[in-house]
Amino acid sequence: MKVNVHALIALEEAEVLAFLARRPIHTSFITGLIHDNGLVSPFNRGSFYGFRNSSGHLEGVALIGRKTIIETNNEEAQEAFAHLALKSPLPFLLRGERSQIERLKNLCEVMGRTPRLICRELLLAQNSLPEGIEEVQELxxxxxxxxxxxxxxxxxxxxxxxxxxxxxxxxxxxxxxxxxxxxxxxxxxxxxxxxxxxxxxxxxxxxxxxxxxxxxxxxxxxxxxxxxxxxxxxxxxxxxxxxxxxxxxxxxxxxxxxxxxxxxxxxxxxxxxxxxxxxxx
Structure with a gap:
């Protein structure tokens, strides 16, 4: 498969949002940035990149910047995005699903970008309210x-x-x-x-x-x-x-x-x- 990682442009925004909508909880941060600022904006504090397969289908999206977030289940795309991010002086953090990050740690070390800190975290989600909790009108x-x-x-x-x-x-x-x-x-x-x-x-x-x-x-x-x-x-x-x-x-x-x-x-x-x-x- 030919790897094609490219900087995304405004004309691709609808396609990118449709791709990210497949997993709205995982992608809420980067989807929200696009809704707020557009696909190309200094307010995103980084640049969005896409990964397309040899047929031209979008298989991955990444925000490469201060906060680097990678959204793809394609291991080749993960490595391509991470390689791009680690070549940049910008990344302060690289966040993602634990299995993905574990695969990318070796690449970080090979490229001389050993992280100074690794935090294990949980992504939590809520779509309904608990019952019987007193209101706080002052909030x-x-x-x-x-x-x-x-x-x-x-x-x-x-x-x-x-x-x-x-x-x-x-x-x-x-x-x-x-x-x-x-x-x-x-x-x-x-x-x-x-x-x-x-x-x-x-x-x-x-x-x-x-x-x-x-x-x-x-x-x-x-x-x-x-x-x-x-x-x-x-x-x-x-x-x-x-x-x-x-x-x-x-x-x-x-x-x-x-x-x-x-x-x-x-x-x-x-x-x-x-x-x-x-x-x-």
């Missing part, structure tokens, strides 16, 4: 004056996950991305007496799926059921306009896993993330 899209609080919390969470403080590397870029999410009404907060009790970022949202990151409960408020109530309240809002919700959680974070299970999330797939030296938020 709402964050106003502009919550920007600094959200930036600070996101930076702290990112550092705790992978040891890099994005505010020391790209403070203005991070601030701009959070501000854009707030403007899009995709950052949800509950503030009580000046304290940020809960926060969650809806990174992307389409009619098929929404992808959630940055779920936070203030340390002094944990163990009081606020996380469960707020995650359920968020789902009440989002599931009115999208078919499913998804998020990724570190396999070792048993407390978060228990929270998401109570909130109605179910295990969908095992994931892994390879972190490299570089920058990202």
């Amino acid at each position: 709402r899209p964050a106003p502009e004056d919550h920007l600094q609080s959200v930036v600070d919390v996101n930076a702290k969470m990112f550092f705790e996950e992978n040891g890099v403080n994005p505010l020391k590397i790209d403070p203005e870029g991070m601030r701009q991305r959070v501000a854009q999410r707030i403007e899009q009404r995709r950052v949800w907060t509950w503030v009580k007496q000046g304290r940020l009790i809960f926060k969650a970022d809806v990174i992307t949202e389409t009619p098929e799926a929404a992808f959630i990151e940055g779920v936070y409960v203030h340390p002094y408020e944990r163990g009081r059921g606020f996380g469960l109530r707020c995650m359920t309240q968020l789902a009440r809002h989002l599931l009115q306009r999208t078919a499913s919700l998804s998020l990724i959680v570190n396999e070792e974070n048993l407390i978060a896993r228990a929270l998401y299970r109570k909130a109605g999330y179910e295990h969908h797939c095992n994931y892994s993330t390879l972190y490299f030296s570089g920058m990202i938020e």
